[in-house]
Each structure stands twice: as C-alpha cells, then as structure tokens.
C-alpha cells in the first residue's frame with residue numbers, strides 16, 4: 509500500500525509471504541517506510557491500520573511479524589499501538605554507521 513500527497517508517494521507498507529506451503533501461509537512479514545518530510549504526521553499510523561485491516565479481513569493471515577532496531581522507539585510504539593508484541597531480541601543483526609545494531613522481533617496474532 510502507498511500513501512500519496514498531491515500525486516507523490518510519501519510512504520509505503522507491505523506484507524510479504526513467508527512461505528506458500530500449508531504450514532506457513534498463515535504468516536507474513538511486514539515492512540514500512542514514510543518519507544522524512546512527513547514522519548510523525550500520522551502517515552505510518554494510517555498505513556499500518558490499513559495493512560492490519562487487509563491482513564485480518566481479506567488475506568486471512570493469522571500472524572504478521574517484523575523486525576525493528578531496538579532504538580527505533582517511534583516505530584516500536586506505532587507497532588504496539590496496532591497490536592504487535594515483543595517476542596525477542598536478536599543481537600547484531602545489521603551494521604549501521606560502523607557498529608552492529610540489535611533488533612527486536614515483534615509479531616501480531618489475529619485477534
């Protein structure tokens with residue numbers, strides 16, 4: 509899904525299947541990014557709300573999961589507001605400006 513302002517894409521969010529087999533097709537990975545000019549204005553909230561509605565009501569997903577850097581408070585708070593909970597911490601998952609950063613694993617089960 510995309511968020512648009514005057515014909516310009518200002519944010520996007522997507523669900524990516526984790527598997528297509530019977531045992532894993534209830535599960536998808538989630539990703540989101542909002543243009544820096546409009547961060548903190550509710551675009552992420554609107555996109556995630558639409559994604560969750562789509563996952564529950566149209567795709568029949570039972571589980572949506574994501575990874576978020578441990579210091580990304582804005583994203584984590586947004587995810588928690590939409591029903592995602594912390595499942596664990598993965599150490600040194602990515603390099604950022606010369607050091608490795610940990611990530612939280614989060615997931616939301618269909619209510």
Ligand SMILES: CC(C)(COP(=O)(O)OP(=O)(O)OC[C@H]1O[C@@H](n2cnc3c(N)ncnc32)[C@H](O)[C@@H]1OP(=O)(O)O)[C@@H](O)C(=O)NCCC(=O)NCCS
Nearest residue numbers: 540541542547548549550551552553575576581582583585
């Ligand atoms: C994370 C991101 C998707 C959120 O989208 P957004 O449009 O900026 O978020 P919204 O404005 O809808 O909501 C952010 C909420 O977090 C709150 N918030 C902002 N900074 C915060 C902080 N440092 N700590 C806690 N909460 C914070 C805001 O107050 C807002 O809550 P409110 O609606 O109650 O006021 C967006 O900022 C982004 O793309 N960031 C860079 C890429 C990224 O981090 N992607 C996610 C990777 S997992």
